[in-house]
Amino acid sequence: MQTYDLTERGLRGLNSILHAQSEDTNQVSWEVVNPRGSHAIAVGLDAPLEITVKGSTGYYCAGMNQGAAITVKGSVGPGVAENMMSGSVVVEGDASQYAGATGHGGLLVIKGNASSRCGISMKGIDIVVHGNVGHMSAFMAQAGSLVVYGDAGDALGDSIYEARLFVRGSVKSLGADCVEKEMRPEHVCILQDLLERAELHARPEEFRRYGSARKLYNFDIDNVADY
């Protein structure tokens, strides 16, 4: 286990060291202490590292992660795991806006609540939130799954494409072109797998599935009020 004191040694040094690790590095485990809300911690990683951040972070923690497993023992600022490609990010506290924005792959687990626009424009990432998500979550969500154990705020899944949304609690309102859909066996399997990987003890049958009505995919004057 390598320990890096962020306050003492600085952000550039941390990301520089982590970027220097190759796929076959034997310095796999890293502990980052004293993050003190710093931005851009552990961004652009491209190796199967295991990072534990001991404290809360600022913007874009684990941004564009590719292959690393990052755990934040605290809360995270806006844009955690934005544009993640693969690997995993686990947040033990709460997440601010845009958690998992535009992510292409990997698993983001938020054990607390996520603020607005969680999963905005997601492109294949899987996101599991143990608590609630704020308004406009999964806005323009293209692919992947968003699982919410608690409640979802206003306009869930507005202008959604092909992403799957699973919510156990209430949904304050659905956004344009987002509808409740039948939970078929294949969705139960997907959800079961995500719940297990996110260490969330719940039964898939308790969730409802939401997705695109696909009415806005091509312009139609009769749907103009929804645009």
Next chain:
Amino acid sequence: MKDTDTAIPRTLPIQSATFTKEINAEIRRAAATGIYDIRGGGAKRRVPHFDDLLFLGASVSRYPLEGYRERCDTSVTLGTRFARNPIELDIPITIAGMSFGALSGPAKEALGRGASAAGTSTTTGDGGMTPEERRHSSRLVYQYLPSRYGMNPKDLRQADAIEVVVGQGAKPGGGGMLLGQKISDRVAEMRTLPKGIDQRSACRHPDWTGPDDLEIKILELREITDWRVPIYVKVGATRPYYDTALAVKAGADVVVMDGMQGGTAATQDVFIEHVGLPTLACIRPAVHALQDLDVHREVQLVISGGIRSGADVAKALALGADAVAIGTAALIAMGDNDPKWEAEYQKLGSSSGAYDDWHEGRDPAGITTQDPDLAARLDPVEAGRRLRNYLKVMTLEAQTIARACGHNHLRNFEAEDLCALTLEAAAMAQVPLAGTDWYPGKGGF
């Protein structure tokens, strides 16, 4: 008919200057279809432009350089503020961002070939970077757009610069648009979208709002790329002074200012023609912002939107820009709107020179299409050669004017080299009306 009728003079039919034939046709089209007009290109209306400026040339007080005998250099370096590897260009003319999706694969390849042969950069677009584009572009700027289609750290790292796109001159405040006809299998896969849908990109970035957030976003991009490559911020011309100042504050190495004549692959005509500022109007405010912050030339300014010739390049540089970017002109050089396709343009209800239905994907020139048969009409090697030639000619033209003004480098152009033909141009460019030493806003009239 009676003789008395012929004796009375008749009023000739008068076409309304308000309800022109074009306006009436648009009203009828809207009434028939229920959808706004979508098209490609930039503003077609007449706005004050570089044509409204003239160079003064040498005189008793300034001596010229010998054409062909005395050197006039053209190089420029972009990204000198923070990046470890700024971009060195042989000429101050770059290729603006245009997406694979909006353009065919061969067209993107041709842009890379032409730009590389001329010693300059080309730019990706909304949809990501293609391997062909990277392979054929010696200097490739990777656009970071609100949609983040195709965005990935691998491509980010292999870019020579990153351009954070806040806005575009043709549609400042609007997102990208790519209609279903052009969402082919490959385009759909790159963008993670269903094939054949009408794709409307977001107009705002999904994970930041405002200049304070932008500063943090730029920090993240620098950290991911280890502070190696320059970061540009591109804005549509709306509030050029403040947008430039805020981009500088946010940490941009380069500011790209795109005027309303700048093209787009597709958006609403009403957006193109009625939102934003002419290119001429945005240069001086942007330069003033850089000067006020004491970073003029440290943060480079790239101007785009309606650049057509070496004279336009020279005028933009004289007003304080460090380089320009071309888009529409590059497509024309490659064969877009060529009269040789006139019969096919006619079949599409258009004409060479006026064809702007780029969103439909039926471009006879094979440039703004994803139709494999049409795309095959464009030979990327030949089109790249034409683009290189055009870029070389523009450079030669700018050098010609520079020598006539007594400058041994294009960067030495200055506003004092210019005068304006109209009050409007004088006011926007802040150079004297021809034959006077005054422009609107300057005292002493």
